[in-house]
Amino acid sequence: MLEIRSARKVFYKGQADEKVALDGLSLRLATGEFGVVIGSNGAGKSSMLNAISGALVLDAGQVVINGDDVTAMPVHKRAMRLARVFQDPMRGTAASMTVAENMLLADLRSNKRTLRRGLNATRLASYKERLSLLGLGLENRLDTRVELLSGGQRQSLSLIMAVGGKPELLLLDEHTAALDPRTADIVMQATIRAVEALKLTTLMVTHNMQHAVDFGHKVVMLDAGRVRLEIDGKDKAQTTVPDLIGHFSVKTDRMFLAS
Numbered sequence: 001m002l003e004i005r006s007a008r009k010v011f012y013k014g015q016a017d018e019k020v021a022l023d024g025l026s027l028r029l030a031t032g033e034f035g036v037v038i039g040s041n042g043a044g045k046s047s048m049l050n051a052i053s054g055a056l057v058l059d060a061g062q063v064v065i066n067g068d069d070v071t072a073m074p075v076h077k078r079a080m081r082l083a084r085v086f087q088d089p090m091r092g093t094a095a096s097m098t099v100a101e102n103m104l105l106a107d108l109r110s111n112k113r114t115l116r117r118g119l120n121a122t123r124l125a126s127y128k129e130r131l132s133l134l135g136l137g138l139e140n141r142l143d144t145r146v147e148l149l150s151g152g153q154r155q156s157l158s159l160i161m162a163v164g165g166k167p168e169l170l171l172l173d174e175h176t177a178a179l180d181p182r183t184a185d186i187v188m189q190a191t192i193r194a195v196e197a198l199k200l201t202t203l204m205v206t207h208n209m210q211h212a213v214d215f216g217h218k219v220v221m222l223d224a225g226r227v228r229l230e231i232d233g234k235d236k237a238q239t240t241v242p243d244l245i246g247h248f249s250v251k252t253d254r255m256f257l258a259s
């Protein structure tokens with residue numbers, strides 16, 4: 001469960017270029033729920049994810065994960081509880097190492113430091129099983145160097161590595177934005193398979209309105225640092241891409257210059 005309570009963050013406070021990034025933002029995600037966050041450039045999506053991960057210190061408000069107030073918890077401690085996949089497929093994996101070696105790295109990075117290092121048969125079997133969740137055949141390419149994988153396979157590997165430690169919360173930070181449309185769809189399908197199999201509580205930021213319509217239990221639209229709209233249940237099932245686009249506020253050239 002994730003709760004963001006009245007989060008506020010102002011950059012350059014009191015200066016001419018003051019920017020209110022989060023303006024009393026509140027959001028709740030139940031355990032196992034998949035929320036999709038949309039919003040225009042500058043709406044506060046990255047600031048919100050950074051506040052959840054601890055990379056951004058809030059001026060006011062709280063972040064609560066499974067009942068624990070983590071607002072004052074440093075990034076490295078929070079990292080034990082949550083996983084984040086970024087936009088860049090190159091960021092989450094080591095190119096010159098094999099798929100299996102990358103999985104091992106992720107294993108050792110999470111909470112299994114006391115276990116014996118090395119790729120033993122038990123580990124390899126478990127990696128095969130986890131990779132098969134993606135439905136991309138990566139379980140048969142354990143010895144392939146990651147630099148030989150496609151961007152989509154690599155991003156999907158990042159995802160499965162990130163969720164290996166059974167995080168309480170998965171943050172997807174525009175994780176399909178750098179991929180071509182077909183690959184982005186493949187990665188989204190792989191994401192859904194992994195999220196459902198592992199029953200992960202997930203918050204995904206995207207600019208892809210089709211993905212916002214097709215995936216997740218609810219859509220949350222941010223605007224000027226707060227939640228402007230939440231659509232879930234039957235309403236979400238009936239929402240179309242034009243509906244979502246219609247909720248974006250029209251920015252004039254003057255507003256663009258000021259933002």
Ligand SMILES: Nc1ncnc2c1ncn2[C@@H]1O[C@H](COP(=O)(O)OP(=O)(O)OP(=O)(O)O)[C@@H](O)[C@H]1O
Nearest residue numbers: 011019020021039040041042043044045046047048
């Ligand atoms: N480190 C920073 N220093 C100064 N201003 C910042 C900083 N980070 C964000 N902002 C400002 O806070 C506001 C929210 O930015 P944020 O990056 O959270 O929006 P976003 O919704 O993620 O946008 P995008 O879709 O373009 O990534 C913007 O006005 C931005 O310029």
